[in-house]
Amino acid sequence: AAGKIASAGDDGIKIISMKDWTEIKSEKIQIRPEAKVTHMHWSDDGELLSFCTEAGWVYCYLAKLTALSATCNTRLAYLTSLREMTVIEGANENGNKVVLQTDVEPAFVALGPAHLATGMNNRIWFYSCSDQGSAQCVNEQEYIGSVESVSLNSTHACVLIEGRVYLHPIERNSGDGKTIIFPRKDREDDRTITCTSIVGNFLIYAHSNGRLQYYSLVDGTDVNEYKHQTGIRKCFPNHEGTRVCLIDNSGAAWLYNPVNDDCIAIPNFPVTAEKVLWDTSDSTVFVACDQ
Incomplete structure (x- = not known):
């Protein structure tokens, strides 16, 4: 359970790391009132440790968040x-x-x-x-x-x-x-939206058919539209919405500029990347990471 072993003794329950087989002293459980532990059980995901004592008490501890x-x-x-x-x-x-x-x-x-x-x-x-x-x-x-x-x-x-x-x-x-x-009723060709984000006064969303759209919350209308060559799976705009990193259905990544409608391929983009994080001080810098 989360690489840990629970060991019950007279002075409580010790949690032992399976990495180096040492006690994690900060996670030791002191039982109050003192009583002998009769049963212990980890939840399947290792998140909860439940045990009961001979005094009739049942406890449930959060072991992993x-x-x-x-x-x-x-x-x-x-x-x-x-x-x-x-x-x-x-x-x-x-x-x-x-x-x-x-x-x-x-x-x-x-x-x-x-x-x-x-x-x-x-x-x-x-x-x-x-x-x-x-x-x-x-x-x-x-x-x-x-x-x-x-x-x-x-x-x-x-x-x-x-x-x-x-x-x-x-x-x-x-x-x-x-x-x-x-999508609104006047765009029945765009039935499936795959990803969305709201940045400043713009709602940015993409469709399974490759359409990327900017909707202005101030004007209440679409103000920009781009048609990608294949379906768009994920989109990650920077904090101003001036650049958007796209991941399409083929796993390729692209950098889109809504000002001039340019969309350039991002070379050597890792195939395992699932998220893009933009730098908070430089809106032209981003990192790709997995989950």
């Missing part, structure tokens, strides 16, 4: 307990840290300039998380299908569900509260 995180510019949100998220400023170690309790154990998270989204299945909870050190739930949404991805800007959320994108205000009391669904 799922790696769940999201970034926005220099801010980072990560899971610190089953129902706890922590948001920090990566560029300033002494900056304010926001710790918030989530309504459920999240399966996915997204971070925006002023909000955090956590959710599971077809529900998302939106929290305000400014740099003032406080957080509160500002909205809860239930959708008609399982959420595949979420992206936030300062005011809106875009949610990808079963080939469609739902664009709506993050907070219930902001804007007109209207939800816009893409």
